[in-house]
Amino acid sequence: MKPQEYIRKRFFPHLWCAGCGHGTVLNALLRSVDELEISKEDIVMVSGIGCSARMAGYADFHTMHTLHGRALAFATGVKMSRPELQLLVPMGDGDALAIGGNHFLHAARRNIDMTAIILNNRIYGMTGGQFSPLSGAGISATTAPWTSIDPAFDAMKLAQAAGASFAARTTTFHVHELQKYFTRAIQHKGFSVVEVFSQCPTYFGRKNKAGEAPEMLQTFKDSTAKLGSKQLEENPQLIPRGIFVEQEKREYGEAYAQLCEQAREQRSPKRRYGKEAPRC
Amino acid sequence: MGSQKWQILIESGWCKSCGICVAFCPVKAIVLNVEGKAMAAKEGRCTGCTLCERLCPDLAIQIQSLEATA
Numbered sequence: 001m002k003p004q005e006y007i008r009k010r011f012f013p014h015l016w017c018a019g020c021g022h023g024t025v026l027n028a029l030l031r032s033v034d035e036l037e038i039s040k041e042d043i044v045m046v047s048g049i050g051c052s053a054r055m056a057g058y059a060d061f062h063t064m065h066t067l068h069g070r071a072l073a074f075a076t077g078v079k080m081s082r083p084e085l086q087l088l089v090p091m092g093d094g095d096a097l098a099i100g101g102n103h104f105l106h107a108a109r110r111n112i113d114m115t116a117i118i119l120n121n122r123i124y125g126m127t128g129g130q131f132s133p134l135s136g137a138g139i140s141a142t143t144a145p146w147t148s149i150d151p152a153f154d155a156m157k158l159a160q161a162a163g164a165s166f167a168a169r170t171t172t173f174h175v176h177e178l179q180k181y182f183t184r185a186i187q188h189k190g191f192s193v194v195e196v197f198s199q200c201p202t203y204f205g206r207k208n209k210a211g212e213a214p215e216m217l218q219t220f221k222d223s224t225a226k227l228g229s230k231q232l233e234e235n236p237q238l239i240p241r242g243i244f245v246e247q248e249k250r251e252y253g254e255a256y257a258q259l260c261e262q263a264r265e266q267r268s269p270k271r272r273y274g275k276e277a278p279r280c
Numbered sequence: 281m282g283s284q285k286w287q288i289l290i291e292s293g294w295c296k297s298c299g300i301c302v303a304f305c306p307v308k309a310i311v312l313n314v315e316g317k318a319m320a321a322k323e324g325r326c327t328g329c330t331l332c333e334r335l336c337p338d339l340a341i342q343i344q345s346l347e348a349t350a
Contacts, residue, residue, distance in 0.1 A: 022337065
């Protein structure tokens, strides 16, 4: 099936700018869902605020468009009450790591089973091109006319340090890799982070003379290299792409279910009063 | 066009003329028409690699096999 089967066609053409990479991310994500043959009814997409958050309006799953930076908190609530559902949480770089930085750290620490997608275009596009914590030093933005002096977060290191059990990075140029990582991330039991470099020709491109969408995609190709590749070894200044961490770790929902079971057994009225235990 | 194996279907109303498909098609089968919209110019060249439909940020391109429908 084609990704067009998974979208709400009545909202198309979408509102993203010409050449915006977010559509490519949606495209790959829908292909991955199709590949995994997950029913639309079993997926919940929760988003916050920003260009990336509009994705929840276009995907034909159960969707929630929530507060800026708080998508992971809402998603945690959904997952705790309905653990059988598959959670997809698309976030922008600012949404995930500035406004929602704390939620990101703690969702990763708990290792709750969901797929967090960071659509990293290194700028706040919807509000007019302000720099974000992933812009990095030397980047021009409307709030940094003389370029930013703030160093950028490394989302992969941050995710690993906070406890995420799956973390991968790729770009909108590497579309096959993108679909593959989404598939791996969705299959992974635990908190999975997929960081995708996505082009914003309207703000990041114009402010930084990075060209139009095709040139920006070419830059993604030229400035990144696969983890463990010879190319990366020879040019350590290239940005690594690949799966940074993939490990089995106790998942939060399972731990909670176990704890509930234990509590039910120990505190059951049957044990205490010789009656049948009520369902908790 | 007996040798044509693939059909490039383009939803013109969704195309925003970003030019990604034109720039990255390995066989240069797509061009922008006078309105600036993507158009299949040399469908006979298409190898069905699906790169354009995967890269298209507007989900406006679909590659269909002509052999499967024949």
